[in-house]
Amino acid sequence: MSHALFWTSEDGQSLTLVELPRVQLRFAPGPDPGGRGLRLFSKEFGGFYLLDRNGVHDAEAWQAATGDPRASDLASYLAKMPHAVVLRSTAGAIRILVTNADVVRPAIKVKPFSTDLVVNRKLLVALGLKTFLWDFHESGSLLLTSSLSGTLYLTLLTLLHRDYSSAARLVGSIGFDEGISADEERLLIFNLKSTVTDRHPNASAIRLKLLLALIAHNPKHFLLKPEEELIAGDYGDYL
Known part of the structure; x- marks a missing residue:
């Protein structure tokens, strides 16, 4: 997720703090609520500690360790975000923490419909909004975003994963009625633009829906200029 600093006690015998300075996060060791050794507890999100995200791929072991039956649902979300970590509260609530890093889906000749992502964290230092925290609904059917930026980022990850149905549901909640911030515009x-090589009609429709939301906010935005190939290409594909 970031460069990491490990702080120890004065005698160097025990870990006291893990600090991720580029994303401004800190974790301190504490006893596992279930009595299974130590966990790293978030200093920013009180009562939440890190879980091993790889554990969701063994549903039975995950449920035995956490008492949570939603492993397969959680795994389907984590497949879209290789740079995310899972947090769990002492009360059993699950959250997904993901950095606001640039993500691209590289073209792979032998895997033309790949959903593999490459994460670029170089811009994180310059960004004001460094992370997103999403609540995993008790039903296991959705992630709850609390901001427009968070919804846009989740839409990006979902669209890059070629999950068009889920991306369409997310886009339906996007609007720019109160203006658009620098983070939201980015x-x-x-x-x-990072999904423009995906010429599936559903991908084109989702991008056009985003442009419609932008038109409602600012019909003179530079992305809406007639010379922008994005609109013409998607509109032609959709028709």
């Missing part, structure tokens, strides 16, 4: 552009 993520909107990423949604439009």
Whole structure:
């Protein structure tokens, strides 16, 4: 997730703090609520500790360790975000923490419909919004975002994963009625341009839906200029 600093006690015998300075996160060791050794507890999100995200691939072991039956549902979300970590509260609530890093889906000749992502964290230092925290619904059917930026980023990850149905549901909740921030504009552009090589009609429809939301906010936005190939290409594909 980031560069990491490990702080120990004065005698160097025990770990006292793990610090991720680029994303401004800190974790301190504490006893596992279930009595299974130590966990790393978030200093920013009180009562939440890190879980091994790989554990979701063994549903029975996950349920035995956490008492949570939603492993397969959680795994389907984590497949879209290789740079995410899982947090669990002492009360059993699950959250997904993901950095606001640039993500791209590289072209792979032998895997033309790949959903593999490459994560670029270089811009994190310059960004004001460094992470997103999403609540995993008790039903296991959705992630709850608390901001427009978070919804745009989740839409980007979902669209890059070629999960068009889920991306369409997310896009339906996007609007720019109160203006658009620099973070939101950056993520909107990423949604439009980093997925432009995906010529599936559903991908084109989702990008056009995003542009409609932008038109409602600012019909003179530079992305809406007639010379922008993005609109013409998607509109032609969709028709």
